[in-house]
Amino acid sequence: MNIYDISKKAGVSIATVSRVINGNEKVRPKTREKVLMVMKENNYKPNAFARGLGLNSMQTVGIMCSDSSDPYMAKGIYHLEQDLRKNHYDVLLCCTGYDLDERKKYMDLLISKRVDAIILLGSNFIEHDMGDNEYIRKASEKLPIVLVNGLLENSNIYSCICDDYQAVYETTKTLLTAGHKRIMYIYNSLSYSGDRKVSGYMKAINEHYGNQANDFIYTHYVNGTVADTRLYLNQLPASDKDFTAVICSDDSLAIGVIKYAKDNHLSVPDDLSIVGYNNSILSTCSDPELTTIDSRIEDLCYQSIQTLMDVLDKKESSAQFIFPAPLIKRETTAI
């Protein structure tokens, strides 16, 4: 059952059928009804491939994310999908992992599939070494690129991010003001965004301690999540355990810290304050519940799609949106 069959049964030309399919105004109401009728009767659906060929689009956008099972990205995928759907776009999903070469391949793949745009979900897409981001710039010559929680300047690249730097800076400052002398910062991301968070921490420490700041900077990179953080802290020599607060770059690390506290009979937040990041589902499952920085994934997704639709509609649009990231106070801090 194709457009020819319909045109015959309706006694019109395929051009007319095509017009009613595409909601073209210039069709006599009577004719339109007739065609619609026949289409319904025969349960006709236009062939999407042929349509794609003609229009050079199948109304699809590609979403790349490192791991759809990470709670943060899982939420992102959900909101992106829902918002895209509302605008009649489908989602082609790619879980790329964290390897750069692999990601380049996925990018090429999506481009060759002729998606209308590509969304990069997660701050880890922007590499520390700017040369490693060149492939994204090159891709943007062919289609719009939207970064959800990532920043990269280029024409046809659009960014929606949270101000991680400011958020960590303020949180650290708040803890210092509350009397914490030694604050540890644990992170598991070496991306550009990861750097920004560390910088926020550094700035607060530096402002507070001036010359002696170096004695109080205490950061650690963990290659993993819950178990790795717990393990790392537990094997620390006693002399290095003089911190009274820990800020983490992700909720999962903070969960590890809670477990460490439990292992060592430290009371939270009395003996140890803990701050997570992302306000993920994990943060309300733990006991005590986690104080965490909300990276506002839903807002980022909404704005991203809003922007993307403007771009695809050839409307003017701002290329960068920066949201403040509020601290959600729960039970692992006294502040």
Add this chain to the structure above:
Amino acid sequence: MNIYDISKKAGVSIATVSRVINGNEKVRPKTREKVLMVMKENNYKPNAFARGLGLNSMQTVGIMCSDSSDPYMAKGIYHLEQDLRKNHYDVLLCCTGYDLDERKKYMDLLISKRVDAIILLGSNFIEHDMGDNEYIRKASEKLPIVLVNGLLENSNIYSCICDDYQAVYETTKTLLTAGHKRIMYIYNSLSYSGDRKVSGYMKAINEHYGNQANDFIYTHYVNGTVADTRLYLNQLPASDKDFTAVICSDDSLAIGVIKYAKDNHLSVPDDLSIVGYNNSILSTCSDPELTTIDSRIEDLCYQSIQTLMDVLDKKESSAQFIFPAPLIKRETTAI
């Protein structure tokens, strides 16, 4: 840059170019190299839409799930995507929510997009009222349907499930044997699978108590997750709080039970034993960590894709795979 351009530059016909694109044997090695050369030089990529038109496939399978941000489904999506990718298939993702009519629309949408198959992820797709599953049967006339953790018999429908009935039955039995008199079962799904789980619970209670079983059956439906479960239990009259164990149809409910125990200074597992379901990330974030039934999502996904590939390759394949679901013992039970 299309196939004609390449054919000209390589001094061959488009037919030959097409042959090398598709790895057809019958091309002289020399010719093949030449064409490959030109293709590489011009960074030529075949047009996916035209290809789709000709082959009537774009090597894409649709995944429907109610909510990609649910930890269980998030993992499912991840594994399905990875396994499909290995077989050179792309993923079109649909988050359908729980409304039946909405789901029917998504199903139609995917079919009209001409995906090669549709995967229904999550037991909640199979409705209690069998008539409501008819749309799935009808869809299977047009393309293969794969149910991940759902059972529906029909030609061209393939099911991979965990034996929820048996798992809950055995868990309940184990708890009874361990001396628990009154065991509560809390669930938040009214699907076919939800029914099976309840039945497993019932059977164990019935076997154990015989005539008096009715006095010991204690089930409750919660329309929500953590907070709702916690609230429900807390507002229960004291006389109804004589249970010493709770089994939940999902880890999130079990987290709610842990919080209830905390609220009421009940020691877990001494005063109250708790069993969750799905072995999700939540189960290791709580304190104490959750004993839970592992619904083996990774295995289900792997088998699903394996089966689907056989079907798409026109190979013979079994239509149903049933996995036992083991109990993962952690800290919320003494068993």
Add this chain to the structure above:
DNA sequence: TTGTAGGCGTTATCAG
């Protein structure tokens, strides 16, 4: 308002 005809970029069938 409607119809004709050419184009979109491949694949596949036949000859040669």
Add this chain to the structure above:
DNA sequence: CTGATAACGCCTACAA
């Protein structure tokens, strides 16, 4: 092994 050429099903000027 290679090349013409007809599908594939729809869109869209351009005419009427």
